[in-house]
């Protein structure tokens with residue numbers, strides 16, 4: 257059936273070089289990138305809503321994270337060398353108290369032990385608490401003898417402190433043993449647990465972002481069903497129809513990440529003044545920490561990544577189901 | 583180029599659209615596909631474009647048995663088959679340029695070549711200068727020609743059209759059919775489903791006639 261025909265030769269298409277293919281690939285992506293952004297701008301309300309929800313979802317774990325970071329900074333400034341206070345039973349003579357101190361001081365796991373007489377204790381308490389006047393109203397000094405102990409360097413693990421404390425408590429002269437910096441350790445443990453909570457919250461809210469973007473993309477796909485069918489009809493692959501949706505999703509995530517950054521910065525800026533004022537009352541030079549560059553990057557890039565994932569999952573799932581009819 | 587071997591098509595609803603249809607259209611050949619409404623013409627074209635798959639029998643297009651084309655390979659397969667629809671199937675919110683360029687954009691053609699070929703395709707259908715118009719700003723005949731430009735821009739070896747002149751007045755219909763004939767003259771294998779008796783008589787091309795899902799001789803009134 258073939259007739260020699262010059263027009264026929266012109267009709268046959270040529271092959272493309274790899275370089276040309278690469279340049280078109282880049283060109284197509286840039287084009288999708290720009291046109292998908294244009295689409296978001298053309299539906300400002302829906303886009304703003306989605307980006308707003310994503311921004312809140314990302315800002316929440318970021319704020320929690322900052323709470324932990326700042327609380328850790330506070331406890332880091334506190335002396336962590338452990339001290340034990342041993343309160344002796346009453347009544348007790350000065351001679352007896354000195355003997356007990358010597359006994360404790362001789363232990364291997366004790367660096368030194370100092371005796372605090374009731375008078376010294378009262379003075380210290382007056383200075384620290386400001387209840388001096390009220391205490392003066394008392395006839396007798398209610399305070400017992402106390403011994404302040406610093407454990408030996410090799411024996412300051414929580415377990416060693418605990419066994420030291422337990423052993424001291426069995427002494428007949430001892431009323432009670434208090435580990436003074438225990439609350440700092442406890443707080444550190446709580447903060448450690450809270451950091452896990454932050455991770456969990458970040459995980460859940462990240463999943464939420466994926467779902468939100470996915471839902472927005474799903475609505476977008478339904479609204480453009482006809483267009484998708486036509487593109488498939490003329491030979492567009494699933495990957496081809498998916499591309500603009502991936503860009504939309506990534507833009508949503510990126511916008512949400514930027515918004516979260518703004519929200520967190522605003523919250524830090526808003527709280528910094530009042531908190532530093534409170535800190536100054538305690539003669540502390542504490543400064544509220546905001547997001548560091550790594551945190552900002554994680555927030556913004558993480559947002560974009562979650563947006564991409566959300567759109568990828570949804571678009572891959574829904575676009576496969578749209579088949580052209582003729 | 584297009585071969586049907588004992589093709590049987592039953593739709594999911596149980597409707598038997600084609601039974602034992604066999605024909606062979608050689609490369610560079612042109613044929614009209616005729617038959618009453620509901621005869622199965624659109625079904626034949628849908629099988630060629632892999633919009634449907636045969637229930638039994640073989641459909642071979644461009645030396646490729648459609649049974650061997652997996653769903654992942656359908657897009658690439660469709661790029662070898664230009665399609666023209668009665669309802670045009672244009673993207674209403676995109677200008678004519680984008681509509682015509684679509685198959686090349688999908689194929690990943692460079693912008694410079696794209697420009698050249700869109701212009702050439704529009705020139706071929708007599709619509710040069712309408713690039714920035716939108717489909718609904720054009721007449722039915724013009725829209726149909728945009729659809730044809732889109733179908734041929736990637737130079738597919740096979741072109742199929744489902745009642746492309748159904749909505750057009752006789753002059754426009756003739757113009758569109760002439761366009762198909764010209765494409766056939768440059769070597770494209772063309773198959774056009776149509777009701778248009780006048781056109782069938784006017785163009786001395788092969789006829790494939792279907793009645794109730796089966797190949798049949800031509801009805802006496804147009805058989806001459």
Ligand SMILES: Nc1ncnc2c1ncn2[C@@H]1O[C@H](COP(=O)(O)OP(=O)(O)OP(=O)(O)O)[C@@H](O)[C@H]1O
Pocket residue numbers: 593594595597598599617618619620621622623624625626
């Ligand atoms: N998607 C479908 N599902 C079920 N039945 C269908 C489907 N498409 C077509 N049919 C049936 O198959 C038969 C052939 O339909 P087809 O569309 O091929 O006819 P046609 O020759 O193109 O008719 P017309 O000239 O009216 O377009 C008809 O009886 C129709 O009802």
Ligand SMILES: [Mg+2]
Pocket residue numbers: 623624625744
């Ligand atoms: Mg039909």
